[in-house]
Amino acid sequence: MKRVLLVVATVVLYLLHQDFWYWRTAHPLVFGFVPIGLFYQACFSVAAALLMWLLVKFAWPTHLEEEIEQQSAREDSAN
Amino acid sequence: MIPAIFVFLYLAAVLYIGIFAFRKARGRERPEDYFLANRSLGPFVFLFSLFGTNMTAFAILGSSGHAFSNGIVTFGLMASSSGLVIPLTIFLMGTRVWALGKKHGFMTPVQMFRDRWECGHIGTFIFVVQAVLLVPYIIIGIMGGGTTLNVISGGLVPYWFGGAIVALVVMSYVFFGGMRGTAWVNTFQTILFLTFGVIAIVVIGVGMGGFRSAANAMLASPALAPLLTRERISPLYYFSYTFIPLSAIAFPHILIFCLTAEKMNHFKKTVIFYPLCILAIWLPCVFLGVMANRVADVPQIRAKQEARRVLATQGKTMTPEARDELREQAAGDDVIMLLLQRYAPLWLAGLLGAGIMAAVMASDSQILALSTMFTEDVFAFYGGKRRFGEAVQVHTGRIFIVIITIVAYLVALRAPETIFELAIQYAFSGFAALSPLLMAALFWKGSTKWGALAVTIWTAASVVAVAVFQHVVPAPAPGPPIVEWSIGGAEALTRTPGGTAVFGFMPVVPMVLVSVVLMLVVSLLTKKPEQATIAKYF
Numbered sequence: 001m002k003r004v005l006l007v008v009a010t011v012v013l014y015l016l017h018q019d020f021w022y023w024r025t026a027h028p029l030v031f032g033f034v035p036i037g038l039f040y041q042a043c044f045s046v047a048a049a050l051l052m053w054l055l056v057k058f059a060w061p062t063h064l065e066e067e068i069e070q071q072s073a074r075e076d077s078a079n
Numbered sequence: 080m081i082p083a084i085f086v087f088l089y090l091a092a093v094l095y096i097g098i099f100a101f102r103k104a105r106g107r108e109r110p111e112d113y114f115l116a117n118r119s120l121g122p123f124v125f126l127f128s129l130f131g132t133n134m135t136a137f138a139i140l141g142s143s144g145h146a147f148s149n150g151i152v153t154f155g156l157m158a159s160s161s162g163l164v165i166p167l168t169i170f171l172m173g174t175r176v177w178a179l180g181k182k183h184g185f186m187t188p189v190q191m192f193r194d195r196w197e198c199g200h201i202g203t204f205i206f207v208v209q210a211v212l213l214v215p216y217i218i219i220g221i222m223g224g225g226t227t228l229n230v231i232s233g234g235l236v237p238y239w240f241g242g243a244i245v246a247l248v249v250m251s252y253v254f255f256g257g258m259r260g261t262a263w264v265n266t267f268q269t270i271l272f273l274t275f276g277v278i279a280i281v282v283i284g285v286g287m288g289g290f291r292s293a294a295n296a297m298l299a300s301p302a303l304a305p306l307l308t309r310e311r312i313s314p315l316y317y318f319s320y321t322f323i324p325l326s327a328i329a330f331p332h333i334l335i336f337c338l339t340a341e342k343m344n345h346f347k348k349t350v351i352f353y354p355l356c357i358l359a360i361w362l363p364c365v366f367l368g369v370m371a372n373r374v375a376d377v378p379q380i381r382a383k384q385e386a387r388r389v390l391a392t393q394g395k396t397m398t399p400e401a402r403d404e405l406r407e408q409a410a411g412d413d414v415i416m417l418l419l420q421r422y423a424p425l426w427l428a429g430l431l432g433a434g435i436m437a438a439v440m441a442s443d444s445q446i447l448a449l450s451t452m453f454t455e456d457v458f459a460f461y462g463g464k465r466r467f468g469e470a471v472q473v474h475t476g477r478i479f480i481v482i483i484t485i486v487a488y489l490v491a492l493r494a495p496e497t498i499f500e501l502a503i504q505y506a507f508s509g510f511a512a513l514s515p516l517l518m519a520a521l522f523w524k525g526s527t528k529w530g531a532l533a534v535t536i537w538t539a540a541s542v543v544a545v546a547v548f549q550h551v552v553p554a555p556a557p558g559p560p561i562v563e564w565s566i567g568g569a570e571a572l573t574r575t576p577g578g579t580a581v582f583g584f585m586p587v588v589p590m591v592l593v594s595v596v597l598m599l600v601v602s603l604l605t606k607k608p609e610q611a612t613i614a615k616y617f
Contacts, residue, residue, distance in 0.1 A: 010167065017160055017321060020314055026298060026307035033290040034366075035307040038151040041159040042362055048163040048354035055170055056347045064178040065343045071182060 002058050013051055017044060083232035085429030086436050089271075090248045093264045093440075097252020100260030110459075113257035113473045114186055114451040115339050122345040124266050129336050129349055130356045131265030131437075132444040133165070133327060134272065140223070140412045140435065142361055146368030147411030148387065150306030153368065156320045158361035162354030164324035168514075170350045172328050173337040175521050177346070180338040183615070188334045188517070189456040195520045195616060196528035197608045199460070204532065205516070206456040208539050209331050212506040213445050217483065220442025221246050221491040230416055231432040242491055245436075249443050250484040253450075254477050258339055261443050268437035273359055275434040278427065279419065280363040283370075286422030290366075293373040302388075303372050319585035326510035329517060332448035364415065371414040377421050383409050394556025402556060449483055450476040504578070505542045512538040512590035515598045523602075524613050530602035534594045541590045545579055548572075 019040050026035040034042075111117055120128065146153040176191070185191045189209070193202035224245025225238040236244075252260045284290050297303040305311055327333055340346060374380050386408035394402050416435065419428045454476040458464065464472050516534055519526035548563075552574040555561050560573040560580060573580045581589050607613070 013163060014321070017155070017163065018314065018318055019155075022309075023314070024308050024310045026304065029291075029294055029298075033294040035151050035294070037307075037309055038154055038362075038366070041151075041155040042358060044155075044159045045162040045354045045358040048159070048166070049351055051163075052166050052170065052351045052354065055167075056350055060347070061174055061178075061343075064174060068178055068181045068343070 006055060006059055009051060009054065013044075013047060016047075017041075019044075082425060082429035082432045083228065083236060085426070086228060086231055086433050089433035089436060090244065093267065094248050094252055096263050096267060097254075097256035097260035100252075100256035100263055103259065109469055110186065110454065110464075110472050110476070111184075112259075113476065114447070114454070115335070116257070116259040116262060118181065118339055119341045120262055120339045120345070121341060122348050124262050125340045125345045126349045126352055126356075127269040128262035128265035128339075129169075129333070130353060131269035132332055132336055134269065134360060140415060142364045143368030143371070143415045144410055144412035146365040147371050147383070147414045148409065149311055150308065150369055151365065152309040152312045152317070154361060154365040155309070156312070156317060157323075158357050158365070159354075160321040161324040161327070162357040164321060165327045165357075166350045166353040168325065168328035169337070169346065169353070172517055172521055173334075174343055174346050176334055176337050176517075177340055177343055179616070186335070186338065187452050187455045188331055189452065192516065192520060192531060193460075195608070195612070196526070196531055197612055198528035198531070201528050201532045201535075202456065202460070205513075205535050206452055208509075208535050209513070210449060210452065211539075212509045212542070213331065213449060214483075214487070215506060216445045217442045217449070217487045218491050218494070220249070220440060220445075221484075221488055224249075224436065224440060225491065226413075227416070227432070227436055230413060231429075231436075239492055242488060245440060246484050246488040246491075249440055249446065250480060253443050253447050254480050258335075258447060261447050262336075262339065264443065268434075268440070269356075271437050272434045273356070275431050276360055276363045279415075279423070279431050279434075280367060282427060283367055283418050283422045287370065287374065290370060293370050297369075297373055306369055306372060313583065315583040316580070316585060319588050322511055322585070322587045322591050323507050324511075325514040325591060326507045329510040329514040330448075331452055332444040334517075335448050335451055336444065367418060368411060368414055371411065371418055374418065374421065377417050379417055380414065383411055383414075391557045395558070397556070399553030402554065406554075446480055446483060450479045453479050505546055508545070508585070508587040508590055509538050509542040511587050512541065512594045514591065515594045519598045519602070521616070523598075524617055525602055525607060526598060527602040527605045527607055529605040530598040530600075533597040533601040537594055537597055538590065541586070541593070545586050548579055549574070554578075 019037070022037040022040055026037065028036055030036060030039040109117075142153055142157060145157070176185075176188075179185060179191060183191075183194065185194070189202045189206045192205060193199060221242050225240075225242030228236045228241030228244065229238045232241075252264055256263070287293050294307070297307055309317070337346075371380055372384065386405045390402065390405045390409060394405070397405070416432070419431050423431060454463075454472050458475050459472060463475065513534065516531055519530065552561060552563060554576050555574060557576050560570075560575040562570050562573050564572040569582060570580075571582060573583075579586050
């Protein structure tokens with residue numbers, strides 16, 4: 001279930017990149033000088049970092065790490 | 080000349096880092112140590128060097144230049160989409176490649192493909208296509224170095240001499256330091272850029288009298304207001320651009336970098352912080368590029384705007400050559416440097432110039448990757464390592480670095496820069512179209528060497544086809560595109576002012592989708608590798 005939610009979150013974030021609703025407007029100017037379209041995409045980058053944190057926390061391929069550790073341990077004991 | 084002195088100090092520093100790495104590795108002349116830093120990079124160096132490898136001259140100078148001409152859309156097109164796709168591909172594929180490299184000792188992507196699909200010469204063909212797509216980066220890096228030193232020194236350092244200095248410095252620290260030296264230099268460069276990017280935006284903002292008044296003045300101008308929105312770019316084109324970052328994980332230098340981490344845990348910080356690093360570097364560059372349009376007292380910027388205006392109003396009646404000339408005049412790749420010269424004090428302009436130099440010199444990883452690929456995929460594969468030993472393999476790699484740098488420098492002296500800028504555009508699409516190779520190798524048991532061959536042939540053919548099409552049909556003036564081919568009233572193939580469109584999409588979209596279909600269909604029709612081979616991967 002966790003993995004399904006993460007896949008859904010990734011697809012939703014990818015779709016949110018296409019923010020056609022701010023396509024033709026610069027208003028409001030955030031902080032008085034950042035056009036809303038640019039501010040939205042900056043926030044999108046922060047959201048991407050949060051998604052990556054969730055992926056690392058809940059879907060990290062631990063089995064790959066374990067395989068390598070086991071292999072290293074076998075090699076160490078053989079030497 | 081003062082800024083140039085800072086740049087020379089910077090060059091001396093990176094040279095020293097390369098030689099320091101060489102001294103640290105002395106006595107360990109093994110390929111794995113020289114080409115992969117003995118797979119021992121820590122989390123901090125791994126994050127910054129991997130990120131620095133991706134931050135080329137294009138990211139810094141090109142992003143602000145693109146934003147100068149096209150507005151804020153540049154950030155969404157090139158930065159935020161990369162901030163999602165690149166770390167995602169590193170998370171999904173980079174970690175697996177790292178594990179396979181540790182397990183089976185791979186040092187290049189082609190080594191893995193050869194083993195995964197039980198093939199020899201098909202691997203060599205993949206190497207050739209990857210190498211051809213990579214070479215323009217090295218040439219453009221040397222050209223960028225020559226131009227930057229020339230501009231920063233106020234013309235005192237000629238282009239040929241600046242290019243020679245940059246080529247010599249890059250060659251030296253790659254030659255001596257190998258992957259360890261390159262990774263340390265990249266880390267140093269990234270920190271330099273992250274630090275001075277922030278200082279640059281503050282200094283220029285204060286110099287311009289604050290961004291608030293500049294933004295409001297742009298909104299009040301009918302010619303400049305669209306630059307604060309995305310109305311000049313079509314949503315289909317915008318969507319297409321999200322396919323371009325797929326190229327990152329297919330670039331051999333990025334994939335080889337993934338093999339250098341000491342532990343898989345080191346990927347965690349890279350994956351999480353990658354979008355934030357992109358944000359920190361690209362946002363100031365894009366914003367300053369847009370705001371440069373409000374600078375009225377820099378004659379070079381005024382000349383660019385005038386060229387843009389003439390192109391928009393009279394472009395339709397001009398010859399293609401005259402239009403290309405105007406496009407070149409209107410290009411804003413040097414606006415960041417012009418802003419620095421105008422608003423930053425000399426010493427700060429020098430430090431920031433060194434930061435720009437750092438980005439321009441990012442061709443080091445490509446040179447090292449080509450050398451690694453040549454010695455592993457050609458020299459070692461065809462018996463050189465067996466006959467002459469590992470030490471000779473490392474020497475061969477070093478000789479290759481010298482040869483490729485000299486050739487790139489000689490080409491950079493003679494060829495016009497625009498040719499290689501175009502080649503890089505094609506290379507991004509080409510590597511994106513090669514990304515299904517990696518996906519299939521890592522995630523699909525049923526993939527075969529014939530599927531891989533079909534994808535590689537398609538990639539090479541489509542890159543050449545787009546290049547020929549854009550050469551034969553000159554770019555039209557700003558406005559409606561030239562429709563070359565339509566099906567049932569739909570515009571199938573068009574030549575746009577910025578490139579080519581296929582049903583409104585950038586060519587990268589059909590290139591990637593056809594690659595996926597070819598991998599699926601051809602693999603389903605051909606013989607799979609032996610079960611024992613597949614079992615090594617799944």
